[in-house]
Amino acid sequence: DARVTQTPRHKVTEMGQEVTMRCQPILGHNTVFWYRQTMMQGLELLAYFRNRAPLDDSGMPKDRFSAEMPDATLATLKIQPSEPRDSAVYFCASGFRSSQYFGPGTRLTVL
């Protein structure tokens, strides 16, 4: 049963620290998405990759967030420096054609 995996599942850190979240998409999927979910804003798209190329990162605060796909089996989302307002659940999703499948999420708490 192929699944999107995300690590870590939970992260508590202090303001100013660097946070790196990792995602392993489903083998064979050519699109990867990063989303952030908060009670206030709901699900927001941060970045979108197709065939490892970044196509859209307009939803991402550029000064502190970065997203990369160093290879087809790994996508990373980095926050540096982290701030309390970054506290949220971060989801990765991968897809092929038009159906997307979500990972379990990383719950980030920035103190």
Added chain:
Amino acid sequence: GIQVEQSPPDLILQEGANSTLRCNFSDSVNNLQWFHQNPWGQLINLFYIPSGTKQNGRLSATTVATERYSLLYISSSQTTDSGVYFCAVDYKLSFGAGTTVTVRA
């Protein structure tokens, strides 16, 4: 960007009841998906349905693309159907605010 509105925001059902959830979108789309977020936070893909009708067990969905809406039907609801149902459109998956469904035994 495309605006997505879902209704109702909340729905309380007695086990065994049927229900209809609605998703309106502001522009033509070539991608529409329904997701269920269970009480543990996992987002599960239910349907990819940019047009037409699909059924999967007790769930079915219909999208009328020309009128810019989609409907999700839950029949004979069970407590495991509880959670938030999201509609998402376009290649970037713009999400609606969701419908929170609570099914009571």
